[in-house]
Amino acid sequence: MRHVVVLCLALSLGLFMSATLCAAETPAPVHGLAMRGAPKYPAGFSHFDYVNPNAPKGGEIRLSETGGWDSFNPFIVKGEAAGGSELPFETLMIESADEPFSEYGLLAESIEMPADRSWVAFTLRSKARWHDGKPITADDVVFSFDILKSKGHPRFRFYYAAVDKVEKVGERKVRFSFKPGDNRELPLILGQLPVLPKHYWKGRDFAATTLQPPLGSGPYKAGPFETGRSVTWVRVKDYWGTDLPVRRGQYNFDRIRYDSYRDTTVALEAFKAGEYDWRMEMEAKKWATGYQDWSGLKDGRGFKEVFPNQRPAGMQGYVYNLRRPLFQDPRVREALALAFDFEWTNKTLFYGQYKRTASFFANSEMASTGLPGPKELEVLEPLRDKVPPQVFTTTYKPPETEGDGNIRANLRAAMRLLEEAGWTVENGKLVKDGRPFVFEILLNQPIWERIALPFARNLERLGIEANVRVVDTAQYKNRVDQYDYDMVVQVWGQSQSPGNEQVSFWGSTAAAEVGGQNLAGIQNPAVDALVAAIIAAPDRETLVAYCRALDRVLLWNHYVIPQWHMASDRVAWWDKFGRPAIIPAAGVRPLAWWSKDAEKK
Incomplete structure (x- = not known):
């Protein structure tokens, strides 16, 4: 009898110690993660420093892209996705533009992660909704991970290769467990997971191009479009995430329109003619000489400015x-x-x-x-x-x-290297084993x-x-x-x-x-x-x-x-916009600007 009592006490003590140990090791839910150290913005922050939290909503911004497009699916190899096609979709977390690498909850209300970063769990916000009104669930997250890894762009297979298991652990909670190895970035990579609606994609081929805009949950959804030529994204009036700290002061336009142009030369002329409103210039010659005849610059209706950034050029x-x-x-x-x-x-x-x-x-x-x-x-x-x-x-x-x-x-130095590699000049042509260098x-x-x-x-x-x-x-x-x-x-x-x-x-x-x-x-x-x-x-x-x-x-x-490379952004725009006072380290953020027309309302 004494042995039974001792055994029971030992088992009880062991269970108590195990429960205590588990409780001690259970990570507390947090609002954000940093790659190293702590995130800049504390729990309960109201908005990012580089936005105007009181920016008015309304108006339109017209942008450009070159070449055509034939799909609204930006997550696959096939086809050319329309400009702005990522706007309807959201991720578990969102990266700030003024830190080396920190993310804060978007679809995720809270994040749990142990000190060794061997797994990460996300609890979804209860109010997160698809554009059809249905709630975003853990099933959607699991589906998104599986479909992106199996049928999405190859980059997803590389990003998620070290994920051992993804499991639903509650109606709004998903846990990702990682394979052995030290991969400190994985929790943040999973934070960047685009979440897609499982019920929408049932019976549809995810790997195929589509001109039917897929269902999303983000601040915009597709409006009028002409395949290969233009698309207008319309702000969702009852967007569920409008007042989130990570969204406040951004996505202020009622409409974002992308027009496609044959090449950059045609696109510049269209900009100067007022066909679209905001342009980031990627060509030095155009910046130096292409805007000299722009009427907007001459009469004060337009601006042209270089904004320094601290963005790695790669x-x-x-x-x-x-x-x-x-x-x-x-x-x-x-x-x-x-x-x-x-x-x-x-x-x-x-x-x-x-x-x-x-x-x-x-x-x-x-x-x-x-x-x-x-x-x-x-x-x-x-x-x-x-x-x-x-x-x-x-x-x-x-x-x-x-x-x-x-x-x-x-x-001369080049020719010495080529000769060392076995190439010789015959009749003015560089050849090796009788074959020319072409x-x-x-x-x-x-x-x-x-x-x-x-x-x-x-x-x-x-x-x-x-x-x-x-x-x-x-x-x-x-x-x-x-x-x-x-x-x-x-x-x-x-x-x-x-x-x-x-x-x-x-x-x-x-x-x-x-x-x-x-x-x-x-x-x-x-x-x-x-x-x-x-x-x-x-x-x-x-x-x-x-x-x-x-x-x-x-x-x-x-x-x-x-x-x-250059450590700055060259931007030209028509005088239709207000913009935040702060440019973050990552550079200019056009969707943190707002329409002056909306200011008048």
């Missing part, structure tokens, strides 16, 4: 397709880079507006400088025999010229011809035939999705807190994914190891060091010919 460059045997020798890739004269291009074509990009993390603290420091060497030393030796000995600098068009010294530079905008053609002429002096070809938007997308190109221009944008997206940019597993972002076709175990280290970085100092290490390895493998 990398823009000519990308070699390493799937082509022609570009698999790094000496060849280094040689071709010597034929690109940035200094002449910037002075002659860009009016000196750009800086040369020398990093895959340009305009950020993640950009490598000097030689590797102690923290970088921790991750680089085990890879010493797998990376170019210059990573440890030499500061990377893109080739330079005087900017006067004379690049003989660079071309490739195509594929472009999707005529404006790029004036930049690519001088580069091609320099290559011609080496005996290389570089054919510059411009194709329409649809053909370009199809060829890029299928990796059917020799060289293209690509921009890899970066955030203040790089993480899992680096797998889709540079990872070996991404090289064969249709529609992926590893356009260079990189399959390098050293790069894979560095990306894994970045994802597992436990603190900001380590993250920065590991990004710098990856930067060096990517640069010294000569996967791209770096082009240029």
Whole structure:
């Protein structure tokens, strides 16, 4: 009898201790998450600092895009999504624009996450509604995760690859459990999950393009549209989330219209004629000379301004397709880079507006400088025999010229590299094993011809035939999705807190994914190891060091010919808008502006 009593006491004590331990380990619900440290905005905050919480609602903003469109589904590879097609859809959390990487609850009322970040749970807001009035449920979240991973764009498979299990743990609560490994970013990545209505997609093919606007829950839904030409998004009058802190002061227009134009030249002329209202200028020449005859600028009805930002510029460059045997020798890739004269291009074509990009993390603290420091060497030393030796000995600098068009010294250096790689000149043509060096530079905008053609002429002096070809938007997308190109221009944008997206940019597993972002076709175990280290970085100092290490390895493998960047946004607009006083680090936010017509009401 005594043994039974002791056993019962032991079991009771064990159960009590287990319950106490579980209670101690149960994380408290929070309103937001930061990648590292605590979020800037406390629980109960009223609005983001970079918005006007009292901005009036009403009026219209007209925007532009180039090329056509044929779908309202922005989550798949097929088709070209309409401008603004993400507006009807919402995510569990929303990122702020004035922090390195913090998110706050949107559809999610609260978030739970243990200290080791091995899982995350989201509790949905009880008032969250689809546009048809039905509540948003945990079933919708589980469905969204499954359908995006199985039938969505390949990037979703990379983002969610480390998720072991997703389960409904309540009518409004979902828990995501992660596979073993240190991936501190995963809870925030799941916060970015677009939530889609399970009941709407039942019986519909999610992977197909559609001209029937899908059901959403966001501040706008599709209004009048003309396929391939224009679409108007109409503000939902009874939008459920209007007064949320993460929404206050934003999405102020009753209508957002996107008009499609053939190319950027036509689009600029349409803007100056008053066909649309707000334009972010991406071309230096147009900014310098294209607005001189704009009547709005002359008579005060329009504005043109440069807004500095602290947004990482990432990398823009000519990308070699390493799937082509022609570009698999790094000496060849280094040689071709010597034929690109940035200094002449910037002075002659860009009016000196750009800086040369020398990093895959340009305009950020993640950009490598000097030689590797102690923290970088921790991750680089085990890879010493797998990376170019210059990573440890030499500061990377893109080739330079005087900017006067004379690049003989660079071309001589290029020819030495090509000869080392087995290429010789015969009858003015560069050949190897009897085959000439011929490739195509594929472009999707005529404006790029004036930049690519001088580069091609320099290559011609080496005996290389570089054919510059411009194709329409649809053909370009199809060829890029299928990796059917020799060289293209690509921009890899970066955030203040790089993480899992680096797998889709540079990872070996991404090289064969249709529609992926590893356009260079990189399959390098050293790069894979560095990306894994970045994802597992436990603190900001380590993250920065590991990004710098990856930067060096990517640069010294000569996967791209770096082009240029600028740390500002060039914006022109007609005098129809009010705007917030603060521009956040991420740059101009047009949907935080408001209509002056609405001010008069």
